[in-house]
Amino acid sequence: MRVVASSLAARDVEGARRGLVLSLTDDEGRVGLGEATPLPGFSPDTADEDERALTELPGGLGAIDLQVEDVTATASAIRRAIAPLSPRLRGLPAARFALETALLDLVGQRLGLPVSACLGGHRRDAEVQVNGLLTTSIALPEMLGRARALVARGVRAIKVKLRSRGAEGFARDLEALRALRREHPAIELRLDANAAWSLEEAPGRLALLAPLAPRFVEQPVAPELLHLLGARDVPWAADESLAVEGMPERLLEAEGCAAFILKPAMLGLLRAHELGGRAQERGLGAVVTHLFDGPVALAASCELALALPRPPLACGLDAHAGLSAWPEIPIPQLREGGSIAASRRPGLGIRPWTA
Incomplete structure (x- = not known):
């Protein structure tokens, strides 16, 4: 060809x-x-x-x-x-x-x-759950309302971005998370610190979060320091660190690392697929997520999730508000109720394209 x-x-x-x-x-x-x-x-x-x-x-x-x-x-x-x-x-x-x-x-x-089949991992009847997304930058009643809407849709995992800064900000986030956990005791809770914590303060904050039983905290410290964090009261996951040269290899061996967060827009599609496979080989979880980009990139990210050697954890592939800025094109991998599934169409399955 x-x-x-x-x-x-x-x-x-x-x-x-x-x-x-x-x-x-x-x-x-x-x-x-x-x-x-x-x-x-x-x-x-x-x-x-x-x-x-x-x-x-x-x-x-x-x-x-x-x-x-x-x-x-x-x-x-x-x-x-x-x-x-x-x-x-x-x-x-x-x-x-x-x-x-x-x-x-x-x-x-x-x-x-x-x-997904061209990447070698297509499972015809595969279905991958998506995770919901919340942020602590909004008022608590609004955050809880959005959580209820996600659960009503069938979403079973919620990721919360911790936007507050400093000790007082973390204390406010902690109270908001406790309220969320009280209202949804069975939901899978994930947190994302966006590399905002120092290597010294991260262990203490992870210990305070442990009673909330989060599955993991994404990128608690700076990308180049993550492999030094070690096993803590709450497992952690690698996101931005995966784009640092040589860091994925260190993280595959690091104690405490629970998952790789794969953003193909930040890694390339083939590199993300390779890292996801290597993580799963080592018993780590894999999560594929978009970058709030358009329909073509979202369809490709869905195909990546379906192509991994083993089913990934719930992925950050839900439809997002930014799609409204693009032509209204059906994304055949998205399903109602918080999941993605094989489209059974050749390629990405998106036709036609209107700029």
């Missing part, structure tokens, strides 16, 4: 954020889609950088050698085709995500298989 044409459509999403949709056409006229929508202040790349790279790159792609009898070799074939472009993609994970997604979409259409 060879890519013979490409195009790029840009879209203003919200504020200073822009999304890019890459379209690749193969030598039989099929069109594969990918998306790069970096999040300002969080992503290492910008939409301008991704746009320049994605405009220049497709002409340098090599041919993709498809072996229909061995679909597990598809990811390796795509890596070989992209290899000449790797220097230009360094530091641009959203651009890499878009390019890899568009190629997998093409391959899936060509083989008549969903992207």
Whole structure:
């Protein structure tokens, strides 16, 4: 298979954020889609950088050698085709995500298989739960109301972002979490500190959170320090640390690490799939999550969750308010009631695309 044409459509999403949709056409006229929508202040790349790279790159792609009898070799074939472009993609994970997604979409259409199958882990009847998302930056009555709405939808895991800062802020967050736990004693509770705690204060805060029985706390300390935290009263999970060179290998061996949080928009689709498989091999959990991006990226992230060797934990793949800034395109992997499932369509299953 060879890519013979490409195009790029840009879209203003919200504020200073822009999304890019890459379209690749193969030598039989099929069109594969990918998306790069970096999040300002969080992503290492910008939409301008991704746009320049994605405009220049497709002409340098090599041919993709498809072996229909061995679909597990598809990811390796795509890596070989992209290899000449790797220097230009360094530091641009959203651009890499878009390019890899568009190629997998093409391959899936060509083989008549969903992207998850092309990654080698597709389970036809698989279903993955999604987790709900709350934040302590809103008033407690509103937070509890949103939690009730999530539970009524069938969501069984809720992640709470701890937005307050300082000792007083943590005390307020702790009281809010206690109220949430009293009202929903059976819900799976996850917390996200967004790397805001120091290595010295994290053990004490984790001990205070232990009576609430959270499954884990995501990224309690700075990305480059997480492997030093060790086993604590509450397990912890790696998020931003996975983008630090050499850190995933350290975390796979670290005591206390319970899960890898996989954001393909921050890692690339193939790298996220690789890290998820390695985490599961070591007995760690895996969670796939979007970056509040558009429908193409969300569909690709859903396919990643369905492609992991074993079912992941409930994933951060619920529909979000930011999708309203994009064309209203059905995302075939999303299901009512808080889950995603195989679409049974080739590639991403998104057709057509209107910029």
